[in-house]
Amino acid sequence: MSQPFRIISRSFSSSAVRQSVIKNVTIIGGGLMGAGIAQVAASTGHNVVMVDQNDEILSKSKANIAKSLQRVVKKKFAEKPQEGEAFVSDVLNRLQTNTDAVDSVKNTDLVIEAIVENLDVKKQLFAALDKAAPQSAIFASNTSSIPIKEIAVSTSRLDRFGGLHYFNPVPMMKLVEVIRIPETSDETFNSLLSFGKAMGKVTVNCKDTPGFIVNRLLVPYMMEAVRMVERGEATPQDIDTAMKLGAGYPMGPFELTDYVGLDTCKFIMDGWSQKFPDNPLFAQSPLLNKYVAEGKLGNKVGEGFYKTKK
Ligand SMILES: CCCCCCCC(=O)CC(=O)SCCNC(=O)CCNC(=O)[C@H](O)C(C)(C)COP(=O)(O)OP(=O)(O)OC[C@H]1O[C@@H](n2cnc3c(N)ncnc32)[C@H](O)[C@@H]1OP(=O)(O)O
Numbered sequence: 001m002s003q004p005f006r007i008i009s010r011s012f013s014s015s016a017v018r019q020s021v022i023k024n025v026t027i028i029g030g031g032l033m034g035a036g037i038a039q040v041a042a043s044t045g046h047n048v049v050m051v052d053q054n055d056e057i058l059s060k061s062k063a064n065i066a067k068s069l070q071r072v073v074k075k076k077f078a079e080k081p082q083e084g085e086a087f088v089s090d091v092l093n094r095l096q097t098n099t100d101a102v103d104s105v106k107n108t109d110l111v112i113e114a115i116v117e118n119l120d121v122k123k124q125l126f127a128a129l130d131k132a133a134p135q136s137a138i139f140a141s142n143t144s145s146i147p148i149k150e151i152a153v154s155t156s157r158l159d160r161f162g163g164l165h166y167f168n169p170v171p172m173m174k175l176v177e178v179i180r181i182p183e184t185s186d187e188t189f190n191s192l193l194s195f196g197k198a199m200g201k202v203t204v205n206c207k208d209t210p211g212f213i214v215n216r217l218l219v220p221y222m223m224e225a226v227r228m229v230e231r232g233e234a235t236p237q238d239i240d241t242a243m244k245l246g247a248g249y250p251m252g253p254f255e256l257t258d259y260v261g262l263d264t265c266k267f268i269m270d271g272w273s274q275k276f277p278d279n280p281l282f283a284q285s286p287l288l289n290k291y292v293a294e295g296k297l298g299n300k301v302g303e304g305f306y307k308t309k310k
């Protein structure tokens with residue numbers, strides 16, 4: 001359902017930094033990441049419209065956000081439950097939903113795309129949004145692995161395009177990687193950095209290189225864990241225990257793969273193995289592909305490498 005929302009879109013300049021003030025944010029995709037980004041953007045005072053393909057998905061996204069907000073307030077407002085309730089209600093009031101992506105961007109300051117990890121689908125979406133969004137609006141993708149430039153070329157606003165790469169679960173993970181392509185203007189880049197900080201995140205800057213910073217290191221590590229199992233060297237349970245207790249990771253690689261979603265992992269590996277066929281770090285994994293073919297997509301469906309509660 002489309003809902004009205006307030007528009008504040010302006011620019012200011014100081015001697016050092018020029019940037020746009022971002023108040024109205026459109027998040028396309030209400031899945032694992034989109035819902036998390038929408039939640040944190042609304043929690044930090046932004047007017048948010050979250051878009052997905054149908055109302056059923058959006059209802060689930062909103063229910064997940066409500067659940068996550070309860071976990072946040074339980075800690076943040078432990079001594080003041082009434083203030084916690086007021087906070088949740090304020091956040092939910094700032095969060096609208098829409099099933100029409102084109103309609104949702106008409107008055108937006110910033111679009112963050114968090115849909116399926118597929119270049120053609122992302123390009124098709126951005127090409128349509130480019131025609132409908134205000135000239136001043138900035139576009140960003142939360143892609144895990146696709147070069148930002150390859151997505152941005154579907155629009156006429158390369159100077160107002162960048163990457164905002166968040167981490168799962170967004171309410172807990174403090175980082176956002178801010179990616180610029182050669183065409184990204186300083187004004188856009190500064191606006192993205194400021195927006196990341198306004199969301200309470202720590203920002204790091206990164207060029208448009210495969211996997212940016214975190215995934216360029218994390219994906220080969222996670223895939224090598226899967227290959228260890230393929231080679232029969234250790235079980236997922238033992239590898240997870242080893243990495244948690246021996247290397248201090250909060251989750252082992254298989255718990256994390258289940259948490260991220262095996263489908264998303266496969267999308268990443270499909271893209272990278274095709275693009276970099278000679279790099280063994282990016283080679284396809286028969287085991288991962290088998291699990292995805294069997295519908296074992298991880299926590300989101302209740303089964304991946306482990307059986308989990310949905
Ligand atoms: C092969 C290719 C692969 C490619 C992958 C690419 C994907 C990407 O592009 C980039 C990514 O995002 S990679 C994933 C990055 N995330 C991680 O590494 C998460 C690792 N896990 C953790 O940090 C903690 O286990 C974690 C913070 C999640 C949970 O903490 P704990 O382990 O202590 O467990 P809990 O007891 O469940 O939680 C403790 C408290 O944390 C709060 N909390 C957790 N989840 C929350 C959520 N979703 N919303 C709000 N609050 C949440 C909460 O306060 C909880 O306490 P309780 O509510 O009392 O349980």
Ligand SMILES: NC(=O)C1=CN([C@@H]2O[C@H](COP(=O)(O)OP(=O)(O)OC[C@H]3O[C@@H](n4cnc5c(N)ncnc54)[C@H](O)[C@@H]3O)[C@@H](O)[C@H]2O)C=CC1
Nearest residue numbers: 029030031032033034052053114115116117143144168260
């Ligand atoms: N899962 C993870 O841990 C992370 C994923 N990412 C990236 O974020 C993006 C989204 O990933 P997830 O949230 O995990 O996926 P997801 O599968 O949980 O959610 C994707 C959502 O996008 C919706 N969608 C698909 N096409 C759409 C369209 N044309 N218009 C509107 N909505 C559409 C789907 O209905 C679904 O609800 C991907 O690019 C992924 O690589 C980035 C960081 C971490």
